[in-house]
Amino acid sequence: MSGRPLLPPGRQLAITWSIPDGFGGMTAALLRRSGAFVRLAGTEVDVLTFDGRPDYAEVRARLEERGQLVDGVRVRNLYERLRTEPVTPGEVPIPPDVAGLDEAGIRRETAADGAARLEVSSADGRLRVAHLRADGSLAVLDEHGRAERPRRLITAFGADGRPVRQWRSARACSADWIAEVAGDGDAFAIVDSKTAAAFLAHVRLPRLVTLHVVHNAHLAAPGGPIGRLRATRREVLSHPERFDAVVFLTERQRADAAALLGAPGNFAVVPNPTERPAAPPADPVADDAARDPASVVVVAGLTPRKRVDRAIRAVALARDRGPDARLRVVGDGPLAEALQELAREEGIADAVEFAGYRTDAADAFAQASVTLLTSTSEGAPLVLLEAMGRGCIPIADDIEYGPADVIDDGVNGFLVPPGGVWAMAGTIARIARMAPEERAAIRQAARATAAKFSEAGIVERWGEVERAAAERHLAERSAGALSVSLERVRLRRPRERLGVRLRLHGAPEGARVTIDLRPRRTDAVLRRTATAGSGHVRFRLSRTETALLAGGGPIRVRVLVEAGGARAELDAGELRPDTRSLARRGAGRLRPRPS
Structure with a gap:
């Protein structure tokens, strides 16, 4: 490790959309990384959130109680800031619609301190969301689906009830707050949430370096051919150059993204850090003997993507093979009742414990012999490393991405074909029948693997990635933007093939022009x-x-022009292809115009 600071100087921002109750691996990784930045690099971190829940004071208290929020990590929220701090005055050109905000029948969410969020729906589909201060006064009115433009309007109010500032989009409001928190000095914004990444991609400040972490699989069909981005990833990853760095959790995922998107030069790999594991046991065989060899644990949200039903079926099949396997499910979610019913249908209700969501979920790995990972896709599943660090043997579906990057099959865990319930059941039975010395060796290898993902090494790697991203940001800022404008854009489809014509003013000869065509009503x-x-x-x-494009109505046309390190992003808006023949277009030009 070099003598220079682990992280480059500057403010550190961690950006996510929200911190939900019972959050999963992405938020846990964000908080753990932020805590490591404080402990090891001595750098404070501001975690910025943008959802409208009014009880972030309670969120912070719960995180502190669980030990997930260390001193030096501040969780902040956009609407909390607008409720509790004065807003710099600005233009308010459009009168906000405040009528009827005190009527009955309004959906209301109130925090312990009295702050509240109100939703007022209209028959015409319009939605107004009011954010109230603890004293009941109106702080922010967010109008959705307005009949006239802008369709979205956010207005901030002073303590005297007068509007003081207005934004014509949530993106503009969020960008202003990010700029405020970043300040005038150097700052680094690491965005974990794909929802938040969609607007951070458009925030370009002179001294703000932006980095996006891709936590989960980016392909539309994991395990299939590399050819399509997931719809939820398309807006951001189809333009990776909008970030100073795009960070993947595994090398395999970075390589696949580069094959699909090209190699823009800003891709990097930084795994998630694991908790500092406990010291390995002095007697590995005794540690193995303290565990029921057929005990199985799953720590996951009870959602379709986690496929916990496969874990239940695998344990039922393993019991048919002899071992008295038992399953503990730690987690909660919308499928909880359905999974309990499945356990009854499989005849193993008395062998399956549904423990619900627990803040000490990782401790379950210290008692169990085996853990199962049955997800359809992952980024780099932190839960695997948490289990391995506690000597719990993982059996994982060989999905993209994550398991094969940390599991050496048969050495520190086991990989089975995706969805292979029979193979998973057989592996549970096989582990239960192993000699204690053989199981103990696998547990030791699992612990050694988890130790490679220590916080110190991960923070040092983040420092390298941030410095490289800062250099790219500085180079782009020095190069400046191209002075290019769109003179004309034409989409013509007189027959079966769409033609596209652009006329650019100011584009250097030989400039690289990327055209992005997106129909409104499809994912194409x-x-x-x-x-x-x-x-x-x-x-x-x-x-x-x-x-593919013609069936989606109007087509959104965006253009990126690049030359000599400089660039210009141009938005032509939504256009409808001209389907007239050449003869009809000519006749239209010759037709006399009304005087």
């Missing part, structure tokens, strides 16, 4: 890259590509 996205010649770019799509 088409990107084409061309070279600008005399400011003109033109191409025709194939029949298949045309059919």
